[in-house]
Amino acid sequence: xxxxxxxxxxxxxxxxxxxxxxxTLTIATVNNGDMIRMQKLTDDFxxxxxxxxxxxxxxxxxxxxxxxxTDIATKGGQYDVLTIGTYEVPIWAKQGWLxxxxxxxxxxxxxxxxxxxxxxxxxxxxxxxxxFYGESSMVMYRKDLFDAAGLKMPDAPTWDFIADAARKxxxxxxxxxxxCLRGKAGWGENMAFLTAMSNSFGARWFDEKWKPQFDQPxxxxxxxxxxxxxxxxxPPGASSNGFNENLALFQTGKCGMWIDATVAASFVADPKQxxxxxxxxxxxAPDKGLGKRGNWLWAWxxxxxxxxxxxxxxEKFVAWATSKEYSNLVAEKEGWLNAPPGTRKSLYANAxxxxxxxxxxxxxxxxxxxxxxxxxxxxxxxxxxxxxxxPEFQGIGxxxxxxxxxxxxxxxxxxxxxxxxxxxxxxxxxxxxYIK
Numbered sequence: 001x002x003x004x005x006x007x008x009x010x011x012x013x014x015x016x017x018x019x020x021x022x023x024t025l026t027i028a029t030v031n032n033g034d035m036i037r038m039q040k041l042t043d044d045f046x047x048x049x050x051x052x053x054x055x056x057x058x059x060x061x062x063x064x065x066x067x068x069x070t071d072i073a074t075k076g077g078q079y080d081v082l083t084i085g086t087y088e089v090p091i092w093a094k095q096g097w098l099x100x101x102x103x104x105x106x107x108x109x110x111x112x113x114x115x116x117x118x119x120x121x122x123x124x125x126x127x128x129x130x131x132f133y134g135e136s137s138m139v140m141y142r143k144d145l146f147d148a149a150g151l152k153m154p155d156a157p158t159w160d161f162i163a164d165a166a167r168k169x170x171x172x173x174x175x176x177x178x179x180c181l182r183g184k185a186g187w188g189e190n191m192a193f194l195t196a197m198s199n200s201f202g203a204r205w206f207d208e209k210w211k212p213q214f215d216q217p218x219x220x221x222x223x224x225x226x227x228x229x230x231x232x233x234x235p236p237g238a239s240s241n242g243f244n245e246n247l248a249l250f251q252t253g254k255c256g257m258w259i260d261a262t263v264a265a266s267f268v269a270d271p272k273q274x275x276x277x278x279x280x281x282x283x284x285a286p287d288k289g290l291g292k293r294g295n296w297l298w299a300w301x302x303x304x305x306x307x308x309x310x311x312x313x314x315e316k317f318v319a320w321a322t323s324k325e326y327s328n329l330v331a332e333k334e335g336w337l338n339a340p341p342g343t344r345k346s347l348y349a350n351a352x353x354x355x356x357x358x359x360x361x362x363x364x365x366x367x368x369x370x371x372x373x374x375x376x377x378x379x380x381x382x383x384x385x386x387x388x389x390x391p392e393f394q395g396i397g398x399x400x401x402x403x404x405x406x407x408x409x410x411x412x413x414x415x416x417x418x419x420x421x422x423x424x425x426x427x428x429x430x431x432x433x434y435i436k
Contacts, residue, residue, distance in 0.1 A: 117297075
């Protein structure tokens with residue numbers, strides 16, 4: 001063997017080792033605007049971590065939940081980083097399905113995370129997911145349409161005001177609908193909205209003995225109000241609309257009001273994305289005078305499944321995507337308006353952000369006012385504002401959501417939907433051992 005052959009062989013071997021040492025992280029995420037933006041900005045992460053490649057699996061919300069839940073429950077190991085919510089984190093951490101985030105780096109500043117958001121992602125003092133963005137819900141409305149109708153939106157409206165205003169603002173001939181609300185079936189789609197709404201009407205999922213409450217007048221009042229309002233003032237095909245569909249309707253000028261996640265504020269107020277950006281106002285989620293508003297508490301967060309073989313690299317990515325530096329990167333590239341909201345105290349103390357985001361204080365007030373430990377007017381045995389933090393809720397919530405979506409579509413009556421919801425929830429809760 002000549003020296004040249006030997007050296008060529010050695011170089012090839014080293015190149016192979018270098019290739020082999022590059023890790024590819026598979027990241028499962030939701031097709032929301034902030035997550036899409038994150039994918040576009042990952043060159044920054046790769047430049048700082050040249051040994052790590054990224055592969056994205058981007059899915060619609062209901063599909064993401066189904067696939068990620070199946071994978072982690074069966075220890076399938078398809079994903080190295082998961083996008084999951086406040087509902088899953090404590091349940092999955094207790095099952096041993098998630099790794100604690102102990103190595104986010106010296107500059108991460110966990111204490112900068114908003115307490116309301118951080119506490120929902122913490123189990124036994126350990127953080128099991130890092131919030132990418134946090135949210136509550138609020139009213140987004142068209143100031144120009146309200147002015148034309150002689151209406152003034154209060155900072156803290158009632159449901160009766162919302163319903164009256166929605167009907168007055170509606171002009172179906174011009175394809176302007178007074179209100180856009182979630183109708184797409186799913187525990188995190190229509191049931192997130194309807195559960196938060198029902199809290200303000202005095203309803204609850206279960207009484208103190210875990211008996212379902214869909215046969216009670218508060219749920220009947222909630223669903224009657226919702227279905228009638230959407231029939232009078234909502235867009236056609238509303239039973240198919242979730243967050244993304246209503247966002248598109250609002251941005252193109254089709255909605256007088258939209259009650260949904262506070263995270264949507266930056267999208268509807270951004271002139272690059274919204275045709276009505278200069279006409280949007282914000283208000284707290286409505287109430288019925290019972291002491292609870294119809295707002296929720298949520299964070300889309302990044303977590304590392306226990307089944308990954310690439311935990312160290314995965315945690316590096318989680319730290320990058322949820323850091324203060326990432327917010328600065330978004331601000332540099334796309335302006336402070338688009339910084340991921342609802343996770344860090346420092347963002348809400350930032351004068352540049354406050355100036356760019358007229359909705360900043362309303363978002364923070366909404367997040368801070370939601371109490372997962374006391375979500376309802378009457379006492380309940382569960383934690384969670386727009387969900388019930390038990391493993392069975394995912395299946396029950398989606399099944400109930402299908403009934404309520406069918407009622408909105410006019411396929412069944414409100415009474416039929418509530419009766420079916422009561423029956424299926426009772427059956428599942430009995431089978432799971434909650435009802436003795």
